[in-house]
Amino acid sequence: MPAEPGQPVQNLALMAQQIPALPLTYQRVSQVVADPHATAVHIAEAVAADQGLAMRILQLANSAMYGQVARIDTLTQALSLIGNRQLRDLALGMAVVDLFKDVRAPEIDLRSFWEHSIAVASSARLIAAARGERETERNFVAGLLHDVGIMISAQAQPDRLAQQLRRAREESSLVAFVERADQGFDHAELGAAVLERWRLPQVMIEVVAGHHRPMLTATYARECADVHFSDLLVDALGYGSAGEAIVPPLDTHAWDLCGLPVGQLARIADALEHQVVELTDIFVGAR
């Protein structure tokens, strides 16, 4: 059906509006972390209000992602290891995974979708860490959310998305190209619209919006480049799938921005081999 002029954007806005708000427990954690008077005990209390969240934060603190030798048994220990803002970002990632846990769509396997997302998240985090950055969780969560538009589309229009994914596969084309040709916008724009609705930080919105077109990103070009490259790396290595049948083309300028020597890639691929399955089990639940 040919779209009316102006129709596509309206559809995008409509779809974005259907998405529920982030869970109250996450909002509470976010508030407490933002409060300069709050202590670690207050934050731990806010996390503990959601048992599933608390359990997963502890599992994460004991996972290969943090490489701890000594066991972390309490939320306050986990907090001092992970950091308050970083913990808030990880809680956000878990809240979003939970929000879409009942999505059923042809051509989309939820575990495979999140395995892809978590591998991109880990890779984006490892690239930032290789540059010597310390707050790498932001990159992790931006990577985790980069394809959230696919989930939104899967929930709002499962059959149309399935058609788009099949067409992309038949034409060896990027899913985003097919989406744009079919409906006038792609999952990157849709995801960014929802993140805006949730009032998430600008860096996450820009990374999600620009992961296929990093050249359009102005302020957070480097974070966007990390996720753009990680998406390619992960599709090539074959961790899960968000529906993409081909390895996306590389924006060479984005690669330069990552600031990573080619020789370090094997180390990142090796780290992914050790982390992705464990992290997917923690975020999505064991198989």
Add this chain to the structure above:
Amino acid sequence: MGCAMNRIVAFSMLQPGMVLAEAASIDGQVLLAAGTTLTSAHIAMLGKRGVRSLAVRQQPATATLPARVILELDKQLRAKFVRADLQHPVVKEVYRLALTRRVHQTMRKGAADAR
């Protein structure tokens, strides 16, 4: 993943092409240095000197899969890279890592099926 593992092989199981993980020695005398690729002449010599067993390197991944399997994996992977510029050094390296992972996965699967 991809880490070199050593295994102890009885003399009767030695084959040309195996690579020594440790020096072959008898009574403190080194007969062959670590890293030597065994030839049939080496094996005959080791037999004469009374060597019973040796530590050899686990064969690298690509050496233990039949060439046609690797070619098939390569073909499948190339189809995924249809929109990627394989001339670019980083894409080339990503391709190499992706093929290595598929080879390892296929080997692990083969080992599991054999059990």
